[in-house]
Amino acid sequence: MRLLIVVLILVVQTVEVEGDVFMEWAKLQKDFWDWRMRMSPELSTSKHVYRYNDLLTPLNLTQFTLVKIGVDGFLGQLRTINRSALSGKEQMNFDVLEDLLQMFSESHKWLEYAPVNRLNFLEGLTIGKKHSISGIPFHNRGDFENFLSRLEQYPNQIMEIIDNFRVAVRTGHTLHNVSIAKVPIQIDELITSTPEQFGYFAPFNDTLESITTIRQAVKDDFRERAKRYIADILISLGDLRDYIQNEYLPHTRSEWGVGSWDNGSFYRACLKFHLSVEMTPQEVHDEGLREVERITTAMEEILRAIGFDGSIKEFFAAAKKNKNYTKDTADEVLQLYRTMFEEIIWPKLPTMFKDVPDIKVRILPMTFDGPIGVYSPGSKDGTRPGIFYANVYRPQDILTFSMMPVLLHETVPGHHLQAIYSQTDNLRNYRKGISDRTYSNIPVTFPIYTAYTEGWGLYAEYLGEEMNLYTDKYEMLGRYALENFRACRLVIDTGLHMFNWTKERAVTYLMDHTSYGRADAEIEIDRYITLPGQACAYKIGEIRIKQIRKDAEQQLGKDFDVRDFHSVVLNIGPVPLNLLERAVGEWVQSVTDARQKAYVISPTCTSGTNRSRNLPLIAVICLILTTNR
Ligand SMILES: *[C@@H]1O[C@H](CO)[C@@H](O)[C@H](O)[C@H]1NC(C)=O
Ligand SMILES: *[C@@H]1O[C@H](CO)[C@@H](O)[C@H](O)[C@H]1NC(C)=O
Ligand SMILES: *[C@@H]1O[C@H](CO)[C@@H](O)[C@H](O)[C@H]1NC(C)=O
Ligand SMILES: *[C@@H]1O[C@H](CO)[C@@H](O)[C@H](O)[C@H]1NC(C)=O
Ligand SMILES: *[C@@H]1O[C@H](CO)[C@@H](O)[C@H](O)[C@H]1NC(C)=O
Ligand SMILES: *[C@@H]1O[C@H](CO)[C@@H](O)[C@H](O)[C@H]1NC(C)=O
Ligand SMILES: *[C@@H]1O[C@H](CO)[C@@H](O)[C@H](O)[C@H]1NC(C)=O
Ligand SMILES: *[C@@H]1O[C@H](CO)[C@@H](O)[C@H](O)[C@H]1NC(C)=O
Numbered sequence: 077m078r079l080l081i082v083v084l085i086l087v088v089q090t091v092e093v094e095g096d097v098f099m100e101w102a103k104l105q106k107d108f109w110d111w112r113m114r115m116s117p118e119l120s121t122s123k124h125v126y127r128y129n130d131l132l133t134p135l136n137l138t139q140f141t142l143v144k145i146g147v148d149g150f151l152g153q154l155r156t157i158n159r160s161a162l163s164g165k166e167q168m169n170f171d172v173l174e175d176l177l178q179m180f181s182e183s184h185k186w187l188e189y190a191p192v193n194r195l196n197f198l199e200g201l202t203i204g205k206k207h208s209i210s211g212i213p214f215h216n217r218g219d220f221e222n223f224l225s226r227l228e229q230y231p232n233q234i235m236e237i238i239d240n241f242r243v244a245v246r247t248g249h250t251l252h253n254v255s256i257a258k259v260p261i262q263i264d265e266l267i268t269s270t271p272e273q274f275g276y277f278a279p280f281n282d283t284l285e286s287i288t289t290i291r292q293a294v295k296d297d298f299r300e301r302a303k304r305y306i307a308d309i310l311i312s313l314g315d316l317r318d319y320i321q322n323e324y325l326p327h328t329r330s331e332w333g334v335g336s337w338d339n340g341s342f343y344r345a346c347l348k349f350h351l352s353v354e355m356t357p358q359e360v361h362d363e364g365l366r367e368v369e370r371i372t373t374a375m376e377e378i379l380r381a382i383g384f385d386g387s388i389k390e391f392f393a394a395a396k397k398n399k400n401y402t403k404d405t406a407d408e409v410l411q412l413y414r415t416m417f418e419e420i421i422w423p424k425l426p427t428m429f430k431d432v433p434d435i436k437v438r439i440l441p442m443t444f445d446g447p448i449g450v451y452s453p454g455s456k457d458g459t460r461p462g463i464f465y466a467n468v469y470r471p472q473d474i475l476t477f478s479m480m481p482v483l484l485h486e487t488v489p490g491h492h493l494q495a496i497y498s499q500t501d502n503l504r505n506y507r508k509g510i511s512d513r514t515y516s517n518i519p520v521t522f523p524i525y526t527a528y529t530e531g532w533g534l535y536a537e538y539l540g541e542e543m544n545l546y547t548d549k550y551e552m553l554g555r556y557a558l559e560n561f562r563a564c565r566l567v568i569d570t571g572l573h574m575f576n577w578t579k580e581r582a583v584t585y586l587m588d589h590t591s592y593g594r595a596d597a598e599i600e601i602d603r604y605i606t607l608p609g610q611a612c613a614y615k616i617g618e619i620r621i622k623q624i625r626k627d628a629e630q631q632l633g634k635d636f637d638v639r640d641f642h643s644v645v646l647n648i649g650p651v652p653l654n655l656l657e658r659a660v661g662e663w664v665q666s667v668t669d670a671r672q673k674a675y676v677i678s679p680t681c682t683s684g685t686n687r688s689r690n691l692p693l694i695a696v697i698c699l700i701l702t703t704n705r
Contacts, residue, residue: 097161119512122211129222132229135236144184151177183519191517192244194237196255196606200262206275214279227305234312238319245327253328255606263317271306333573343573346609349519351616352527352652357574364566371560378549392591401475406468413439424543430639437492442467451486453495462492478554481537490536497646525650531617561590565611569604620653628664
């Protein structure tokens, strides 16, 4: 009885202490998210938080400093919270939030390096494109008033983009010509001859007309104002185009890379942002060289085995001309993707994963001529499904034996499976949607943990081997070609930005080791020149995930269950790789502990019971019994 009372008091006290900390912690997270929404009105709208629909995010550099001051404030508050009083799961949230804040704060010193170049050929201006307002509500008078208020502010935002470019020119931190030469053309494509034709006028046509609660006179007034504001936007867009054409382009940097900026420290900061772990450019480069050599050797062995005499480049060029390995139409390619997903991959998932929710992917043609494939996650309520968009613009160039790794990466067990997990979990808002994904700001922005997400995508391609999904030597060649492409990125990205590689050297290197032709290779290399470090996240992430798994396997031996391992990795959600490693380490520890307890108690306690089901409970009871005796 006395023992029981003591236990009860202990329980009550712990709850009280934890209650305080927990409330502080909950409040901090909420305050942070509210603040984040307030500082980023467009992001806020996209998250269905409509309080700031009348505002635009200031893009001037002072604003970045204000955000940094805010971030430092939250970091200070975070450090007053007793982390060890939180539960394991909350400690993980705590550590991720700390990383998000700290990375942002530290990156502020690169203010005059990255966010000063707001536009590039990959992230052209979206102002005026219809799709960029697709998340904005237009249901009532207030909605339109809000949007009109935004329209009125766009010329200022465009002016801020020009002002930032001026800082880039002044400090010598400009983009290379290949990154921006197309932007004036992209802007010209946006500019319309009348305001009514501009994308942002769209809601003032039929949508406004159909709203019966707004009087006609008000509608007329809205349209007049919209035309006036858009006319100003069109003038500003012209100014922006002229500025880039006449003043910025003549000052674009002559080096392909950014390695000379601050003696490489800027590039190292970009790498850190994308990899989420510390690695020097040399280490990344060397890792890439080793991987390229390993994969290239494997490919060459297969080429010999199938009796092909030429090089890798020649093999892929020949295969594209062989009707045995291609389809004629886009529909046939899509159909093959669907069959492979439904009949070959999905049924094999249970060999590697536990309890996968039955949420399938849709496979549709890509609506623009982008990469081989992209994945778009579904909505949390399930109303919009996850979609794999396949690029079928040139169906006859798609090698059927290269389709498997693409599917594995974009659908399951790759990005679609990740998305299924994040649809069913309860990740905090700041762990899902903190970033507006403006790549040009990197590293002066919140991390997005690409090494985790894309590392998993590439790991999924590897899992295809363990799941016996690559059925013949050709499919293995398809797999290796895609893997080598990511290994090449390590070599090329660091080559361009740190080791003085020219674009031509990079293009040749890529063509020599993958199935890429010249035109595609050039676009790819332009991307590396534009987004320093980004391309390295995939392979480094995959290598680390494999290493973490290998360590767990070694520690657990026959107790290692790969399906449990995968649950741990997927459930944790996007994190820096060192936190992933820690989470897996904790899981390994818990499995080890359970095994030891089972061993100690089994002679007396588990006889006659179903061990696998009752083990945890029995373990607790047995422990209490033993301690009390
Ligand atoms: C920059 O943005 C802030 C809002 O964060 C605004 O108060 C300030 O006037 C802007 N500065 C300039 C130079 O436009
Ligand atoms: C923090 O929490 C732990 C665990 O609840 C407790 O042991 C420790 O005393 C607390 N530290 C402070 C400074 O309150
Ligand atoms: C920049 O690129 C464009 C388009 O590729 C090209 O026409 C132009 O000559 C280049 N300018 C410089 C200075 O290299
Ligand atoms: C709005 O309607 C006018 C008149 O029909 C049309 O010319 C214009 O293109 C429409 N604007 C948009 C953005 O759809
Ligand atoms: C530049 O970086 C290299 C390698 O990181 C280092 O050896 C060298 O001392 C640095 N130079 C300066 C001026 O900091
Ligand atoms: C296509 O495959 C068939 C059957 O495997 C083979 O007989 C034929 O030679 C192949 N054609 C080409 C052009 O490789
Ligand atoms: C980089 O290459 C250029 C020519 O492509 C050369 O002029 C320059 O000296 C090289 N710089 C270094 C650090 O090797
Ligand atoms: C023990 O439980 C598991 C599932 O919980 C079940 O599959 C197994 O058949 C049970 N074994 C016995 C001996 O009852």
